[in-house]
Amino acid sequence: MEKFNILLIANRGEIAVRICRTERLKIHNIAIYTEADAVSAHVTAADEAILLSGPESEAYLDGEQIIKIATSRKLDVIIPGYGFLSENAEFSRQVSAVGMAFTGPSPESMVSFGIKHTARDLAARAGVPIVPGTKGLVNSEDEAVQEATQLGFPVMLKATAGGGGMGLITFTSEKSLRRKRLGSRSELFSLVAKLFSKIPACLSSATIHAVDISRSRSLVTVKAKPFISAKESVRFKGDTKRFWKKAPVHLWKRIQV
Numbered sequence: 663m664e665k666f667n668i669l670l671i672a673n674r675g676e677i678a679v680r681i682c683r684t685e686r687l688k689i690h691n692i693a694i695y696t697e698a699d700a701v702s703a704h705v706t707a708a709d710e711a712i713l714l715s716g717p718e719s720e721a722y723l724d725g726e727q728i729i730k731i732a733t734s735r736k737l738d739v740i741i742p743g744y745g746f747l748s749e750n751a752e753f754s755r756q757v758s759a760v761g762m763a764f765t766g767p768s769p770e771s772m773v774s775f776g777i778k779h780t781a782r783d784l785a786a787r788a789g790v791p792i793v794p795g796t797k798g799l800v801n802s803e804d805e806a807v808q809e810a811t812q813l814g815f816p817v818m819l820k821a822t823a824g825g826g827g828m829g830l831i832t833f834t835s836e837k838s839l840r841r842k843r844l845g846s847r848s849e850l851f852s853l854v855a856k857l858f859s860k861i862p863a864c865l866s867s868a869t870i871h872a873v874d875i876s877r878s879r880s881l882v883t884v885k886a887k888p889f890i891s892a893k894e895s896v897r898f899k900g901d902t903k904r905f906w907k908k909a910p911v912h913l914w915k916r917i918q919v
Contacts, residue, residue, distance in 0.1 A: 666689050666738040666739045666763070667689060667690060667738055668689065668690045668691075668692065668735065668736070668737045668738055668739075669689050669690070669691050669692070669737060669738060669739045669740070669741055670691075670692045670693075670694065670728070670731065670732045670735070670737050670739075670740045670741070671691060671692065671693050671694070671704070671708065671741050671743065672694065672722070672728050672740050672741065672742045672743070672746065672747055673704075673722070673741070673742060673743030673744075673745070673746055673748075674693075674694075674695065674699055674702065674704055674722060675702065675703075675704060676704075677743035677744060677745075678693055678704035678707075678708070678743060679703050679704045679707045681741055681743065682704060682707035682708045682709075683707060690709050690710070691708050691709050691710070692708060692709065692710045692711070692712060692731075692735065692737070693705055693707070693708035693710070693711040693712070694711070694712050694713075694714050694721075694722070694728065694731065695711055695712075695713060695714065696713070696714050696718045696721045696722070697713070697718070698718050700713075712731055714727060714728075715727065722746050722747075723746060723747060725747055725750065725752070725753040725756060726756075728740070728747070729753075729756055729757060729760060732757075732760075732762060733760055733762075737762055738762060738763060739762060739763040739764075739765060740757050740762055740763070740764055740765070741765045742764070742765070742766050748766050749766075749767075749772055749776060750772075751769035751770075751772040751773055751776075752769070754766060754767070754768065754769045754772065755769045777822050778820065778821075778822045779798070779799055779822045782795070784905065784908045785905055785908075787908050788901075788904040788905045788907065788908040789901075789904055790901040790902075790904060790905045791901065794813060795813070796809050796813075799822060800819075803839070803840065806819065806839060807836050807839055807840065810833065810836070810839060811836065815833065815834055815835050815836070816832060816833060816834045816835075817832070817833055818830060818831070818832050818833075819831045819832075819833065819839075
């Protein structure tokens with residue numbers, strides 16, 4: 663088992679504070695901060711804090727500087743928390759390259775799951791139930807119309823990259839789809855997108871299980887049930903295992919602290 667002695671928290675705010683206060687770790691922790699965060703809680707909660715240089719808006723994203731700090735202090739592990747560099751595959755590779763552990767997904771997992779259409783294809787190959795949609799990316803307005811017609815309106819056009827609703831458009835008919843003039847929106851089609859049928863496939867227990875489906879304006883939202891049966895639980899776990907077996911997942915070693 664590996665034993666970590668010193669870790670660097672490549673984050674700020676609440677997540678950094680929570681890591682600092684995890685007493686069971688018993689590992690010397692180092693926080694990073696900008697001048698604007700000099701009196702922030704994560705700075706005082708850490709065993710040690712190091713000031714970042716450069717523009718305030720970019721400092722926490724400066725992977726090169728963070729790795730330089732880590733190597734100068736002979737750290738064992740970098741914890742990115744969430745946001746910032748936590749889903750940056752190149753940063754993860756650079757951390758591993760200098761002999762430190764990165765407490766997050768492997769670079770291969772980030773690439774596979776960070777792009778929605780590749781993650782969807784992995785799920786399909788694993789036999790995991792997925793909402794019906796295009797098998798690949800759509801590259802033109804005419805192709806989008808054709809796929810939407812086969813799936814059945816209404817549909818959602820979802821960018822394969824981005825999050826938080828970025829690149830998400832709903833259409834109730836061919837007319838509404840063509841009215842958007844997608845062919846002239848190169849910025850959308852550089853990320854383009856998956857067409858998903860909202861109804862009725864989402865309501866089929868054979869398509870999605872262990873979830874509740876509710877309507878929110880023109881979109882369908884999915885949320886976990888407060889309770890699932892033992893049969894559903896076994897099925898859900900089986901789907902999850904098959905999914906992960908198809909993915910390039912990094913399996914962590916046990917860590918002695």
